[in-house]
Amino acid sequence: MDIWEAMQRRHSVRRYTSAPIDTETLTKLTDLILLCREKSGLDIRLFVDEPKAFSGKLAHYGSFHQVRNYITLGAEKSAANDEKIGFFGEKIVLAATTYGLQSCWVGLTYSKKKIPCHFPDDISVRCVIALGHGETLGSPRSTKSIEALSATEVPMPEWFRRGMQAVQLAPTAINQQRFRFTLREGSVVSAKALPGFFSKVDLGIAKYHFLLGAGKGNFIWERNDFPEE
Numbered sequence: 061m062d063i064w065e066a067m068q069r070r071h072s073v074r075r076y077t078s079a080p081i082d083t084e085t086l087t088k089l090t091d092l093i094l095l096c097r098e099k100s101g102l103d104i105r106l107f108v109d110e111p112k113a114f115s116g117k118l119a120h121y122g123s124f125h126q127v128r129n130y131i132t133l134g135a136e137k138s139a140a141n142d143e144k145i146g147f148f149g150e151k152i153v154l155a156a157t158t159y160g161l162q163s164c165w166v167g168l169t170y171s172k173k174k175i176p177c178h179f180p181d182d183i184s185v186r187c188v189i190a191l192g193h194g195e196t197l198g199s200p201r202s203t204k205s206i207e208a209l210s211a212t213e214v215p216m217p218e219w220f221r222r223g224m225q226a227v228q229l230a231p232t233a234i235n236q237q238r239f240r241f242t243l244r245e246g247s248v249v250s251a252k253a254l255p256g257f258f259s260k261v262d263l264g265i266a267k268y269h270f271l272l273g274a275g276k277g278n279f280i281w282e283r284n285d286f287p288e289e
């Protein structure tokens with residue numbers, strides 16, 4: 061499965077089977093997490109066969125079932141770190157999709173206090189990513205149009221359209237898609253979050269999708285605070 065296919069096939073899955081993640085896949089995930097920790101400076105950890113964080117009422121109301129594997133994404137609280145969490149977290153989500161796993165970003169409907177780990181005092185766990193073998197592969201959902209999500213100051217080139225098609229596939233909290241991508245002269249792309257719950261994390265996720273869809277060599281970000289691939 062290539063990365064474009066992974067973006068198309070990824071859907072949030074909240075119900076999992078009891079099948080464990082095999083050792084080879086766990087090794088690939090661990091290696092990728094180490095690389096992302098190094099590049100981003102984020103606190104990223106993998107919990108395997110740990111049911112507590114998804115066993116409380118919140119997880120139940122959020123329709124989660126049998127989540128036993130998840131990744132925590134933490135950092136000092138800041139808007140820039142939220143964006144970074146989205147960017148690097150989605151890199152892991154799409155890689156996990158290519159490894160044949162299902163996933164779901166989770167900001168609220170789990171029990172943070174039940175995670176069996178003492179995080180450093182300055183680290184805030186902003187989101188987790190549930191992972192495993194889904195009962196289903198999930199399903200496509202509605203999206204805002206490219207016109208509603210972007211603006212162009214010059215005629216829209218094909219690479220920008222491809223970037224925006226990838227953005228449409230990006231997961232966002234409550235499917236809100238609260239961001240705006242703007243193409244300026246000189247192939248400069250600005251990406252901004254609009255006010256909303258977890259919208260800076262969503263922005264980082266969407267920027268990772270845009271980069272994959274548009275192609276790295278075709279544009280430059282107007283502002284970029286974090287290292288890329």
Ligand SMILES: Cc1cc2nc3c(=O)[nH]c(=O)nc-3n(C[C@H](O)[C@H](O)[C@H](O)COP(=O)(O)O)c2cc1C
Nearest residue numbers: 071072122165166167168169231232233234235258
């Ligand atoms: C930052 C973020 C936080 C999320 N938090 C939750 C959550 O607390 N509970 C939940 O069930 N889904 C959560 N989701 C999943 C979204 O509801 C889901 O991604 C969105 O509806 C789009 O669907 P899709 O992922 O299948 O494309 C979250 C997604 C993101 C990106």
